[in-house]
Amino acid sequence: MTEHSNGGRTAIVIGGGLAGMLAVTALLGQVETVTVIERDRYPAGRGFRKGVPQARHLHILLSGGSLALEELLPGTIAALGEAGARSLYLPRDLLTRTSTGWQRRFDERRHRTLSVTRPVLDSVVRERVLRAAAGSATRVEVLEATEATGLTGDASRVTGVRVRSRGGAPGARSERELSAGLVVDASGRGSRTPQWFAELGRSAPQEETVDAGLAYATRMYRPKDPATAPDAGVNVPGRPECPRGAAYVPVEDGKWLLTLSGVRGHHPPTDAAEFTAFSATIGDPYVHELLDRAEPLSPVHGFRDTCNRRRHFERPGALPEGLLVLGDAACTFNPVYGQGMSVAALGALAVRGTLANGGALRPGSTAEAQRAVARAVEPAWLAAVGADRPYASPDDVKAGVGERLSTWYIDRLFARAAIDPVVGAAFRDVFCLTAPPTRLVAPQVFLRTVFLPRRPGLPGPPEAIEAV
Numbered sequence: 001m002t003e004h005s006n007g008g009r010t011a012i013v014i015g016g017g018l019a020g021m022l023a024v025t026a027l028l029g030q031v032e033t034v035t036v037i038e039r040d041r042y043p044a045g046r047g048f049r050k051g052v053p054q055a056r057h058l059h060i061l062l063s064g065g066s067l068a069l070e071e072l073l074p075g076t077i078a079a080l081g082e083a084g085a086r087s088l089y090l091p092r093d094l095l096t097r098t099s100t101g102w103q104r105r106f107d108e109r110r111h112r113t114l115s116v117t118r119p120v121l122d123s124v125v126r127e128r129v130l131r132a133a134a135g136s137a138t139r140v141e142v143l144e145a146t147e148a149t150g151l152t153g154d155a156s157r158v159t160g161v162r163v164r165s166r167g168g169a170p171g172a173r174s175e176r177e178l179s180a181g182l183v184v185d186a187s188g189r190g191s192r193t194p195q196w197f198a199e200l201g202r203s204a205p206q207e208e209t210v211d212a213g214l215a216y217a218t219r220m221y222r223p224k225d226p227a228t229a230p231d232a233g234v235n236v237p238g239r240p241e242c243p244r245g246a247a248y249v250p251v252e253d254g255k256w257l258l259t260l261s262g263v264r265g266h267h268p269p270t271d272a273a274e275f276t277a278f279s280a281t282i283g284d285p286y287v288h289e290l291l292d293r294a295e296p297l298s299p300v301h302g303f304r305d306t307c308n309r310r311r312h313f314e315r316p317g318a319l320p321e322g323l324l325v326l327g328d329a330a331c332t333f334n335p336v337y338g339q340g341m342s343v344a345a346l347g348a349l350a351v352r353g354t355l356a357n358g359g360a361l362r363p364g365s366t367a368e369a370q371r372a373v374a375r376a377v378e379p380a381w382l383a384a385v386g387a388d389r390p391y392a393s394p395d396d397v398k399a400g401v402g403e404r405l406s407t408w409y410i411d412r413l414f415a416r417a418a419i420d421p422v423v424g425a426a427f428r429d430v431f432c433l434t435a436p437p438t439r440l441v442a443p444q445v446f447l448r449t450v451f452l453p454r455r456p457g458l459p460g461p462p463e464a465i466e467a468v
């Protein structure tokens with residue numbers, strides 16, 4: 001059965017997660033109807049759900065992502081604040097231990113990142129998207145408990161989606177087809193579009209991977225005495241000489257999340273006692289000491305598939321007409337750099353900008369929008385794979401001369417950024433996704449990075465905030 005006979009003016013979004021909801025926002029006013037296909041049933045309130053298993057883990061929304069989210073959906077940052085999201089200005093509110101020592105605590109206030117659990121973030125965004133949709137010319141319907149099982153069309157054009165209801169009477173679970181002029185795959189890191197291409201007679205897009213083999217383990221805490229809770233989050237990333245790390249940040253309702261991480265051979269355990277013991281092995285005692293002042297509120301949750309994986313749907317001929325791929329379905333990152341949600345928002349903004357230039361359904365518009373998504377992905381991708389190269393597996397794409405040079409430069413720049421307000425500001429601009437990578441080679445930054453001597457960072461976590 002084929003529904004939506006006016007497929008030409010409808011869009012289907014596969015996946016009602018963050019990228020899917022932001023894709024809806026980008027399409028408002030562009031098409032008559034958007035149908036969101038979501039495999040899960042959304043929980044009542046702000047609970048976890050199976051389709052977003054990473055939601056148990058610490059999620060920081062970088063300033064670049066916050067700005068993009070606010071542009072797409074004005075008022076969302078304030079709404080997240082009302083829902084309890086904590087604002088962390090970098091570097092003031094996130095004490096960071098780099099490979100050369102602790103970073104100075106400049107009161108720079110250029111980068112306001114948000115720290116909140118994913119269920120809260122996702123539900124606030126979803127509520128606001130659906131509210132924006134209600135006031136727009138586009139009708140949005142969400143088919144919960146419905147799974148996309150394939151694409152319809154042929155090798156040159158996608159014309160819709162095959163779906164199957166989950167749950168309900170057995171008869172209601174049979175497959176049916178929904179047709180649409182535009183299909184957006186926002187089904188996350190488990191996207192099956194490459195396999196679905198084979199069914200349409202197309203080859204899969206080229207794929208690049210750089211896998212540091214990192215695993216996460218996360219537990220929620222509450223400080224025993226709020227009066228003695230730390231006044232800043234803490235970040236101790238792994239480094240080649242000690243590839244184990246920790247991040248401990250406040251989230252809503254006075255709770256804190258501790259994520260421990262480690263590359264191959266250093267995976268953090270999910271047993272509670274071993275988890276606590278692991279926190280003492282990250283090369284700095286500070287986080288472990290803070291746990292004495294906190295009580296655990298949850299079991300430990302693990303996560304292993306953290307590979308940087310990019311599918312090049314933007315390359316010539318890689319995308320059939322009528323399809324667009326957004327969010328983790330197009331590119332996933334090692335989560336330790338906190339980029340995925342921001343890139344989803346920047347990608348949706350890029351889509352909106354492209355489609356507004358002449359309509360979502362004109363020939364070639366999806367290829368153009370996909371190229372814009374790729375441009376939004378690029379800076380985050382370069383940062384993540386550059387930083388992960390020392391841990392990459394032999395199967396990964398090899399670094400070229402350009403990437404090796406940039407890794408050498410970035411290594412010096414990291415060290416300098418910890419102590420130097422000029423280099424630090426440029427570093428944060430780029431890693432928070434508010435400036436292009438060229439900012440890292442601006443004359444002042446370049447000269448200070450290359451010619452000033454390498455100096456260690458601070459010996460311990462700084463208490464003093466420094467004006468700049």
Ligand SMILES: Cc1cc2nc3c(=O)[nH]c(=O)nc-3n(C[C@H](O)[C@H](O)[C@H](O)COP(=O)(O)OP(=O)(O)OC[C@H]3O[C@@H](n4cnc5c(N)ncnc54)[C@H](O)[C@@H]3O)c2cc1C
Pocket residue numbers: 014015016017018019020037038039040050051052054057058059060061062146147148149186187188189190216303305306326327328329335336337338339340341342343344
């Ligand atoms: C451990 C971990 C920590 C992270 N930390 C950060 C961080 O600090 N900051 C940051 O910015 N990013 C972080 N990320 C990345 C972030 O989680 C993702 O980038 C983000 O969730 C991408 O959104 P998405 O909508 O593309 O995918 P998802 O959020 O995964 O949503 C996909 C949706 O599609 C649905 N779906 C899947 N398949 C189908 C189907 N066949 N049919 C219908 N529906 C389907 C799922 O149910 C889900 O609702 C982290 C990731 C991991 C793994």
